[in-house]
Amino acid sequence: xxxxxxxxxxxxxxxxxxxxxxxxxxxxxxxxxxxxxxxxxxxxxxxxxxxxxxxxxxxxxxxxxxxxxxxxxxxxxxxxxxxxxxxxxxxxxxxxxxxxxxxxxxxxxxxxxxxxxxxxxxxxxxxxxxxxxxxxxxxxxxxxxxxxxxxxxxxxxxxxxxxxxxxxxxxxxxxxxxxxxxxxxxxxxxxxxxxxxxxxxxxxxxxxxxxxxxxxxxxxxxxxxxxxxxxxxxxxxxxxxxxxxxxxxxxxxxxxxxxxxxxxxxxxxxxxxxxxxxxxxxxxxxxxxxxxxxxxxxxxxxxxxxxxxxxxxxxxxxxxxxxxxxxxxxxxxxxxxxxxxxxxxxxxxxxxxxxxxxxxxxxxxxxxxxxxxxxxxxxxxxxxxxxxxxxx
Amino acid sequence: xxxxxxxxxxxxxxxxxxxxxxxxxxxxxxxxxxxxxxxxxxxxxxxxxxxxxxxxxxxxxxxxxxxxxxxxxxxxxxxxxxxxxxxxxxxxxxxxxxxxxxxxxxxxxxxxxxxxxxxxxxxxxxxxxxxxxxxxxxxxxxxxxxxxxxxxxxxxxxxxxxxxxxxxxxxxxxxxxxxxxxxxxxxxxxxxxxxxxxxxxxxxxxxxxxxxxxxxxxxxxxxxxxxxxxxxxxxxxxxxxxxxxxxxxxxxxxxxxxxxxxxxxxxxxxxxxxxxxxxxxxxxxxxxxxxxxxxxxxxxxxxxxxxxxxxxxxxxxxxxxxxxxxxxxxxxxxxxxxxxxxxxxxxxxxxxxxxxxxxxxxxxxxxxxxx
Numbered sequence: 001x002x003x004x005x006x007x008x009x010x011x012x013x014x015x016x017x018x019x020x021x022x023x024x025x026x027x028x029x030x031x032x033x034x035x036x037x038x039x040x041x042x043x044x045x046x047x048x049x050x051x052x053x054x055x056x057x058x059x060x061x062x063x064x065x066x067x068x069x070x071x072x073x074x075x076x077x078x079x080x081x082x083x084x085x086x087x088x089x090x091x092x093x094x095x096x097x098x099x100x101x102x103x104x105x106x107x108x109x110x111x112x113x114x115x116x117x118x119x120x121x122x123x124x125x126x127x128x129x130x131x132x133x134x135x136x137x138x139x140x141x142x143x144x145x146x147x148x149x150x151x152x153x154x155x156x157x158x159x160x161x162x163x164x165x166x167x168x169x170x171x172x173x174x175x176x177x178x179x180x181x182x183x184x185x186x187x188x189x190x191x192x193x194x195x196x197x198x199x200x201x202x203x204x205x206x207x208x209x210x211x212x213x214x215x216x217x218x219x220x221x222x223x224x225x226x227x228x229x230x231x232x233x234x235x236x237x238x239x240x241x242x243x244x245x246x247x248x249x250x251x252x253x254x255x256x257x258x259x260x261x262x263x264x265x266x267x268x269x270x271x272x273x274x275x276x277x278x279x280x281x282x283x284x285x286x287x288x289x290x291x292x293x294x295x296x297x298x299x300x301x302x303x304x305x306x307x308x309x310x311x312x313x314x315x316x317x318x319x320x321x322x323x324x325x326x327x328x329x330x331x332x333x334x335x336x337x338x339x340x341x342x343x344x345x346x347x348x349x350x351x352x353x354x355x356x357x358x359x360x361x362x363x364x365x366x367x368x369x370x371x372x373x374x375x376x377x378x379x380x381x382x383x384x385x386x387x388x389x390x391x392x
Numbered sequence: 393x394x395x396x397x398x399x400x401x402x403x404x405x406x407x408x409x410x411x412x413x414x415x416x417x418x419x420x421x422x423x424x425x426x427x428x429x430x431x432x433x434x435x436x437x438x439x440x441x442x443x444x445x446x447x448x449x450x451x452x453x454x455x456x457x458x459x460x461x462x463x464x465x466x467x468x469x470x471x472x473x474x475x476x477x478x479x480x481x482x483x484x485x486x487x488x489x490x491x492x493x494x495x496x497x498x499x500x501x502x503x504x505x506x507x508x509x510x511x512x513x514x515x516x517x518x519x520x521x522x523x524x525x526x527x528x529x530x531x532x533x534x535x536x537x538x539x540x541x542x543x544x545x546x547x548x549x550x551x552x553x554x555x556x557x558x559x560x561x562x563x564x565x566x567x568x569x570x571x572x573x574x575x576x577x578x579x580x581x582x583x584x585x586x587x588x589x590x591x592x593x594x595x596x597x598x599x600x601x602x603x604x605x606x607x608x609x610x611x612x613x614x615x616x617x618x619x620x621x622x623x624x625x626x627x628x629x630x631x632x633x634x635x636x637x638x639x640x641x642x643x644x645x646x647x648x649x650x651x652x653x654x655x656x657x658x659x660x661x662x663x664x665x666x667x668x669x670x671x672x673x674x675x676x677x678x679x680x681x682x683x684x685x686x687x688x689x690x691x692x693x694x695x696x697x698x699x700x701x702x703x704x705x706x707x708x709x710x711x712x713x714x715x716x717x718x719x720x721x722x723x724x725x726x727x728x729x730x731x732x733x734x735x736x737x738x739x740x741x742x743x744x745x746x747x748x749x750x751x752x753x754x755x756x757x758x759x760x761x762x763x
Contacts, residue, residue: 001396285754287758296677298680300680306393323673381672386645387649
């Protein structure tokens with residue numbers, strides 16, 4: 001066992017650090033939900049990432065990727081977080097839609113969709129959850145009925161990040177109401193400009209419209225714009241949701257590590273009387289506990305990554321990554337908020353660190369809900385890792 | 393970067409599991425732990441023959457030349473069966489001091505199985521934490537290679553299962569820290585065994601009345617040796633905590649699958665299954681910190697003492713918590729003497745008493761993070 005890079009990893013990291021130090025000035029600065037001009041800057045930054053060969057690191061070369069392993073992906077996630085730059089804007093495309101198209105798509109679909117996705121010429125969003133289908137995803141009711149050469153789609157999706165700027169959507173629909181709950185699902189590739197698609201922003205507790213609602217009213221989707229066959233939807237969706245297991249957690253932990261460093265800088269900043277929050281032994285204890293937990297999470301993620309590389313699957317420890325990250329992020333934002341006192345209530349340019357902490361504290365409540373609630377994740381650990389009997 | 397176990401490490405774990413399952417099945421452990429003697433000295437020569445005593449001792453000194461990481465594997469496994477033997481006392485607490493002090497002859501005796509040792513660091517009236525060993529007020533009173541020492545040491549683990557002690561003292565002449573090697577059969581040594589809850593790792597007070605000892609190290613060498621003991625023993629205590637946490641989690645999961653109430657296995661109730669999921673998460677996070685600490689110590693990293701503090705601060709309370717939750721999941725039967733859980737709980741509490749409250753370890757981490 002070793003934590004250090006092997007020689008190849010070390011060279012890759014060194015080259016990436018050089019590239020980041022030369023290019024970080026081009027990255028957009030994102031403190032909250034980006035506006036239209038920030039999105040344009042982010043697109044340009046994403047193309048720069050692509051042109052330098054850092055988009056689709058683990059994708060096969062024939063799909064326009066770099067054909068490298070999860071360890072290289074982890075190095076990108078660690079170093080880009082350390083440099084404080086955002087990742088590629090097309091996170092849903094690169095992390096979810098692209099790999100699913102790569103695994104299930106026809107050659108024509110791969111040629112059509114994968115290159116523009118990596119170049120950030122097309123943005124993807126996800127249409128899985130519905131108002132009545134959250135944790136119970138297989139219960140989706142958005143309906144697609146075959147009419148000649150097209151599926152006619154009616155229904156409503158929710159929690160679609162980037163839908164307001166997206167060109168395409170991976171859409172989970174019910175095509176067979178007579179079939180079983182899981183067996184009646186299919187997976188469509190939806191053109192967001194098709195008639196009948198309406199996107200409505202969903203204002204969050206931060207005040208920002210981070211997510212969207214997606215209304216589908218008689219939308220015609222070409223019959224062949226499907227991944228897999230009718231009825232394969234659940235299996236295709238599982239490919240989407242399982243991709244990047246093992247490396248996703250590395251990215252989350254790396255971002256949290258950067259947050260902790262920013263928090264430490266704030267907590268050790270001395271006021272005019274020479275005092276700082278970190279003078280308080282209870283604050284020190286809480287920071288130490290977070291630091292220990294973050295180290296534990298970081299090494300756990302690297303263990304999962306090593307297992308992924310050796311066995312092709314990340315092993316049981318990978319289930320911890322998101323569960324634990326979300327709770328730690330909430331604890332960190334609460335710690336900073338409590339230490340700041342009334343200043344923690346301020347938003348906007350004049351606020352401490354331009355209001356990032358008040359935003360982060362509110363935003364973090366969603367962490368234990370989005371992408372699998374903590375309750376669902378604990379149930380997954382109990383049933384799939386510990387082998388306890390199903391609660392259902 | 394690669395954190396998967398090597399073939400050698402996997403073979404070591406498999407061999408340890410196999411031997412310990414054969415030698416220390418739960419019924420045997422329960423019987424031994426309730427007997428006055430409390431252990432079978434015969435197992436010691438077996439451990440010596442298997443090379444378990446010198447896993448991390450360099451080849452040229454007769455060891456296997458592996459590292460602390462490999463030792464953590466053995467301590468996880470021995471803790472999982474609560475092996476009653478002075479394994480922690482000899483290998484975790486004393487060998488690092490003998491190695492650090494360059495006492496090659498004593499190291500050879502330990503590896504051969506002829507010499508079992510323990511570490512006597514705590515003063516009866518001082519801070520009993522292992523990390524505070526260098527604060528001892530016990531004074532030695534003669535100079536040269538042989539010294540005489542009078543005073544007492546408290547909370548000495550496995551004192552009646554060993555042949556000799558490494559005693560932490562200071563020189564009355566110049567106040568320098570010193571390490572002495574004192575044989576238990578010296579006429580100036582008297583043991584006062586304590587009645588404690590963890591009978592698999594008993595504690596005793598050691599009275600020294602002009603006891604004769606060999607000076608192993610003094611000054612900077614002694615301080616380095618005490619630091620080496622602290623780093624290695626705390627990492628191995630954290631490894632034991634992982635072994636305990638994993639074992640009681642397994643017991644609780646078995647029980648939650650079998651025990652039925654209201655017509656269903658209690659593991660179907662999420663109040664039960666989510667509590668066990670939390671234990672699993674804590675055990676895995678602790679395991680990661682043990683790996684980090686062991687790698688850092690093996691590579692003499694500058695952040696090794698922080699990594700060790702982190703492992704101890706997390707893994708040991710997590711083991712206590714795992715035992716408490718496992719008892720809760722077992723319900724009434726979990727609170728009986730018949731259940732094995734109390735023995736694991738007591739060992740976890742014994743580990744928690746080794747080096748003071750976890751807030752002290754966190755304070756060390758806080759200093760590193762916040763300055």
